Amino acid sequence: MDKYKIISANNKGLFLERLACLYMTVGDFVDMEKLEGRNLQYCKVFLSDAQNQYQELIESELYIDIISKVPHTIVEQAPLNRSKISILIKTSEAKCPFIFNSFRLKAEESTGIDTYTQTRLLFDKYLKSIEGSGMTMNQNCIRTWIYVNDIDNNYADVVNARNDVFAKYGLTSDTHYIASTGIGGRSQIRDAAVAMDFLTYPRIEEKDKRYLQALDHLNPTHEYGVAFERGIRIHTDNTETFFISGTASIDKNGMVMYKGDVIRQTGRLLENIGALLKDGGATMRDINYFIIYLRDISDYECVSTFMDGVYKDIPHIIVEANVCRPEWLIEMECVASKTI
Numbered sequence: 001m002d003k004y005k006i007i008s009a010n011n012k013g014l015f016l017e018r019l020a021c022l023y024m025t026v027g028d029f030v031d032m033e034k035l036e037g038r039n040l041q042y043c044k045v046f047l048s049d050a051q052n053q054y055q056e057l058i059e060s061e062l063y064i065d066i067i068s069k070v071p072h073t074i075v076e077q078a079p080l081n082r083s084k085i086s087i088l089i090k091t092s093e094a095k096c097p098f099i100f101n102s103f104r105l106k107a108e109e110s111t112g113i114d115t116y117t118q119t120r121l122l123f124d125k126y127l128k129s130i131e132g133s134g135m136t137m138n139q140n141c142i143r144t145w146i147y148v149n150d151i152d153n154n155y156a157d158v159v160n161a162r163n164d165v166f167a168k169y170g171l172t173s174d175t176h177y178i179a180s181t182g183i184g185g186r187s188q189i190r191d192a193a194v195a196m197d198f199l200t201y202p203r204i205e206e207k208d209k210r211y212l213q214a215l216d217h218l219n220p221t222h223e224y225g226v227a228f229e230r231g232i233r234i235h236t237d238n239t240e241t242f243f244i245s246g247t248a249s250i251d252k253n254g255m256v257m258y259k260g261d262v263i264r265q266t267g268r269l270l271e272n273i274g275a276l277l278k279d280g281g282a283t284m285r286d287i288n289y290f291i292i293y294l295r296d297i298s299d300y301e302c303v304s305t306f307m308d309g310v311y312k313d314i315p316h317i318i319v320e321a322n323v324c325r326p327e328w329l330i331e332m333e334c335v336a337s338k339t340i
Contacts, residue, residue, distance in 0.1 A: 001038070001093050002090060002092045002094075003038055003091045003092070004088065004089065004090050004288045004289045004335070005088075005089045005091075005315060006087070006315045006316070006317045007026055008083035008085070008087075009084060009085050011081065015052075015053055015056055015085070016056055016060075018084055018085060019056065020060075020061075023061050023062040023066070026087060026089070027065070027066060029089070030066060030089075033091040038093050040069065040070050040089065040090075041071075041090045041091060041092045041096050042070055042072065042089070042090040043067045043073075043090075044072065044073050044087065044088040045072065045073065045074045045075070045085065046076075046077050046085065046086045046317065046319055047078070048078035048079065048084045048085070049078070050074070050075075050076035050186055050188045051076075051190065053084070054188035055188075071098075071099070071100035072102065073100070073102040073145075073197050074187075074188070075147050075185045075186070075187070075195070076185060076188075077147075077183075077185050077293070077320060078319060078320040079317060079318070080294065080297055086317055094237070097203070097237075098142075098199055098202075099199075099202060100198070100199055100200075101197065101198045102196075103122050103125045103126060104189060104192065104195050105121060105189055105192045107189055107190070107191065110189055110191040110193065112191075114157065114193075115154040115158060116160055117161075118193050119158050119162065119194050119196075120164070122194060122195070122196040123162070123165045126196070133202070135200065136169075137171070137178075138169060138171055139204065139205070140201055141178055141200050142179065142199050142243060143178060143179040143198075143245075144178055144197065144199070144228075145180070145181050145183070145196065146181070146182040146183070146194060146196050147184070147186065147187065147196070147197075148182060148193065148194050148324075149186045149194065150193070151183070151184040151322045151323075151324055152326060154193050155182065155324045158182060162226075162227055163225075163227050171227065173227075176209075176211050176229060177221070177222075179228065179244070181331075182226075182228070182246065182324050183246055183293055183321045183323065184293070184320075185321055201236070203236075204236070208234055208236070209233070209235075210233040210280055211229050211232055212229070212231035212232060212233060212242070212244075212277075212279045212280050213279055214230070214275030214276045214278070214279055215252060216275070217251070217276075218230055218247075218250055218254075218276075219250075219253055219254040224254050229245060230245055230247070230276055231243060231277075231279075231280070233280035233281075233282075238340055239338070239339055239340070240282070240337065240338050241335065242335065243335055244277070244335070245333060246293070246331045246333045247269050247272050247331065247332055247333065248265070248272075248323060248331045249264070249265035249268040249272075249328060249329075256325060259327050260329075261329075262294075262296075262302065263302060263303070263306060265328065266306055266307075266330055269330065269331065269332055270284075270310075270332070273332065281338075282338055286337060287314050287334050287336045288314075288315070288336060288337055289314060289315040289316060290315075290316035290317075290333070290334045291316070291332065291333050291334070292316055292319070292330065292331075292332050293321040293322075293323060293332070294319070294320060294321070294329070295321075295326075295328070295329050295330070297320050299329060303318060
């Protein structure tokens with residue numbers, strides 16, 4: 001059994017003070033999980049200001065004693081609950097079935113280099129990491145997260161680079177792509193226009209995967225020039241896990257719905273997520289957590305109230321992150337699972 005928890009620092013005090021408090025809270029949670037037979041398996045850290053917080057984080061007891069011990073990622077997407085730092089935690093009774101890679105460019109790799117080339121460099125890092133392992137990107141890479149600094153201006157280059165990489169390695173609309181979220185976000189490297197995370201399952205086979213569609217709600221992504229799957233269901237042991245890509249308020253023709261109305265956009269994107277899960281035999285009740293991306297931080301209170309009212313029992317975090325189309329005020333991703 002997997003368990004997900006989102007833990008935020010309190011919203012008072014200096015960053016180091018919040019880290020110390022969070023260390024105690026996360027440590028207590030991990031200890032209690034061990035008593036239930038579940039071990040820490042993964043952490044995702046959301047920072048409000050990576051330029052000023054990253055070094056203090058990695059030198060902290062929280063990072064050294066807990067986060068660094070498991071696969072993890074760190075991204076600047078400010079938690080809108082004013083915590084400065086929040087953590088998505090996964091614990092599990094099972095042995096970790098995946099490899100998680102978080103690739104960031106070094107300063108010398110990003111300075112003076114365009115976004116297209118930076119994106120290709122990150123894909124090259126991933127491909128080199130699986131070289132000689134018997135794994136391939138086509139078969140074993142289940143999901144990516146692409147964090148784009150100044151996404152309004154840099155996203156097109158990211159899309160072109162990914163399209164070219166996929167074409168080179170035989171991922172097409174006639175075969176399949178990879179589930180993904182392309183979203184605003186930054187790493188600790190000032191000049192980096194892009195950063196990437198990759199989720200890989202070493203023992204997965206094509207027969208264990210189902211690519212999710214909901215054509216009465218969403219059109220195929222290749223129709224508007226991007227290359228990712230709306231979602232994927234994988235089968236491992238006695239569990240089906242659903243990775244839903246970043247999903248927004250869109251109709252079956254690829255058009256943005258309810259421009260300017262964040263609540264109606266929220267309702268539509270949740271309907272889209274439900275349709276994708278239904279295609280794989282799951283429901284909204286199977287969702288483990290949501291990550292919610294807002295373009296305008298002023299929308300936080302109304303979206304938070306809406307989610308607390310509709311899905312109060314599902315962990316969620318709301319962060320500041322521009323979506324790849326300016327008309328989209330909100331985007332969500334989620335993971336769901338069910339025992340079979």
